[in-house]
Amino acid sequence: MTKRLEIFRKFMNEKQVRLSVIWEPDNQYYLSGFRAISYSRPIVTLISEELIDLIVPGLEELHAGEKAIADHLYVYYEQIDKGHLETSYRDHLTPLLKKYPSGTKVGVELGVLPANVYLYLKEFGFELVDVGQKVIHMRSIKDKSEIEQLKIAGKLSDYAIEESLKYARAGISELEFDTYGDKTLLEIASRDYPEEQIGYENWTCSGVNRSAMPHLYSCTRKFADGDPVVHSRQVWFNGYRAENERTFFVGKPSEKQKDLLKLAIEAQRVGMEMIRPGITAREVDLASYEVFKKAGLSEFVNHRVGHGLGLSEHEEPYLRFDNYLVLEEGMVYTIEPGIYVPGLGGYRHSDTVILTKSGSYSITQYPREIEYLIF
DSSP states (O other), rough: OHHHHHHHHHHHHTTTTTTEEEEHHHHHHHHHHHOOOOOOOOOEEESSOEEEEEEEGGGGGHHHHHHHOOEEEEOOOOOOGGSSSSOOOHHHHHHHHTTTTTOOEEOOOTTTTTTHHHHHHHHOOOEEEOHHHHHHHHHSSOOOHHHHHHHHHHHHHHHHHHHHHOOOOOTOBBHHHHHHHHHHHHHHHHSTTTTEEEEEEEEEEEEHHHHHSOOOOSOBOOTTHHHHHHHEEEETTEEEEEEEEEEESSOOOHHHHHHHHHHHHHHHHHHHOOOTTSSSSHHHHHHHHHHHHTTOOOOOOOOOEEOOOOOSSSEEEOOTTOOOOBOTTEEEEEEEOOEETTTTTTEOBBBEEESSOOOOEEEEOOOOOOSSSBO
16 A cells, blocks of 8 residues: 555656545545445545545544544534534535645546536636546556455355356246355355455346346346356455356257357457457457457447456456557456347356466356356
């Protein structure tokens, strides 16, 4: 955390930014060590040349005091018996900002800052400078500690997928299917990683219609013979996420369906072999896309090949055809080319890969081959 702040403050100094107002929750966690469950009550992190000031609602006072790397903690309240004190984050933020004269360069995350907060800051006469892209770049390159936490998340996701797939059969609902892996995940996490923060989310899309829609929450639909099923899991360990997805069949699939899954597996294999430091994000996306194009099925591809992963469910920079970013060691990506054919279903595996000096490796290891995915 100290090194991150040094790097960020060096950037601020280079840009002549005297104060940065950090709004995005994952960026706040990355730079201060504090994360809340809900941000319906605004939380603001202020980083200057020497200090970190943190503004929090009263219900987060003890939590922030324990976890945050902050020099000063400012608290606002929402209960009647403290109505004579500060009741809004702006009650603290306004006097803190008034310390800086009009024309001061103030750093903000232009990509996520609410418009009303942007206008509020402009009222002080500040010159607003985007620091969001710097934090994005810092977060995109993981250090050893972050990578170790991601590895644990990946291993836990494998346990969960393996257990759920033991119960893949006609007649079980998507929600029931999920619960088997959930239970195993939570049991192993509680046993092997005491006093750690571990969370998860998942969804299951079954049948030719639901599987062809890439992002749907699990529902009470029951598996039927011949169903293609896309099962997705994200597990996070102290905030760091691994993504793990497998497409499988319940009962006997048609030959066309098997061919589509094989094609998606091949596209993923190509992407995973391609990704490494020194090539562009664009090249990885196009290499996988070419597999579908050669098969004459490119019209059924409707998303990029992958996204960055770490503290957020999806992180920049993305593996897109129009992203010429040169990839670097320490970056973490999903590789998840998908194909979605009406009447035949959707097909997508996703694995989380870490870039190394010589290439990359996957931290999610559940079998990808079709022979392991027919139940």
